Amino acid sequence: MIAIINSGVANISSVVFALQRLGIAAEVTTDHRVITNASQVILPGVGAAQTAMKNLKDLNLTSLIPTLKQPVLGICLGMQLLYEASEEGDVACLGVIPGKIKKLVGKDLIIPHMGWNTLALQKKSPLLEGIPGDAYVYFVHSYCASVSDQTLALTHYGQDFSAIVQQDNFYAMQFHPERSGEIGERLLKNFAEIKS
């Protein structure tokens, strides 16, 4: 069973419905025991980093999440929260992945980066099994992580940035796999099959 952490920000239902369509059992929770015992954990989220970090702190989840041993997937804001800090509201984050989240930059760039953009795969990973090289996925964000050793796939919008990353058992996607058509479904399915 996958535990979906309820960080109190919107869009959790989209993730729940996507897993339901795939027939993958999941539970939305803030319960430490449920999270610790889950086969995988998803940290979703849209909205502001500051609000989400405050919610996680209030639930005592900021100390629990970095210690999790099973596969963990951060989605969108959930990805950004896994880094050390975010420029958005200048807030300290969970510190699982080294680096700081920064605002997207580029000449005359329309912000937010909203819509379908392509992945450029950088490394092999079970998470990327069956994903073609030029797959389109759905993004909605204004901040991003730069390309680093953790980058499994990057995307270009004004600049190259990390679209999918991995640090040990922590995986993260800047886009929304739950709203990325068949490609997104495959990514979620792949994640659900990664064992501890």
Place this chain on the structure above:
Amino acid sequence: MLAKRIIPCLDVRDNVVVKGVQFRNHEIIGDIVALAKRYSQEGADELVFYDITASSEGRNVSFDWVEKVAKEINIPFCVAGGIRSVETARTILAKGADKISINSPALENPELINQLVDAFGTQCIVIGIDSHFEHNDYHVYQYTGSEKTIQSAKRLTQDWVQEVQQRGAGEIVLNCMNQDGMRQGYDITQLSALRPFIHVPLIASGGAGLLQHFLDVFKLANVDGALAASVFHKQLIDIGELKSFLQQHQITIRK
């Protein structure tokens, strides 16, 4: 590269999908969930669900319908219709919507835009604008869901697009009323005139009738997406065919 978006809109009234011409004389088109599913499978890049009379009737969009559609589709889902409070928006997002679009309620109470942005983030908040050309300028209209309620919002469209962006709106859908339902092409003149003032994604709405109209609006008005209703509902244009056509003409499209 970021792809241009093709966005079918489900105009809903009394639990069925309807379509009018220039916001009047609505006819019944079909079943909500069946259409939503078909568009998602045909390759739509996003789906908009718009309860057209919610605002003018002082109620909000049906939560049950939002959930039924959200469960079926695997593409982004934007919901519009009578959303007047942060709490209503929260419920709709909890039912599986990804974005909230507001139109008349934003004109009634512009501060609502800031409140929604603070609660859910810029990327979540879309502003729909019904814009009409008259007296040599573009003017905003509200309560356009019914001919009994439609009225001028007493604002110039250019002023309003700038204000909503200052308040944090993450996307603007510009419904060009003179073209709505006419299937004679998007209002390239209006969209091009306003584009320099819009620094968030801009979605063209109103007037699509032919494949060429979509190509024109992407090439000539530099919009990020094109929204249409009747041409998709009535199967005058197949989304898959449209996307192949645009791709052949060097428009970046998700296939």
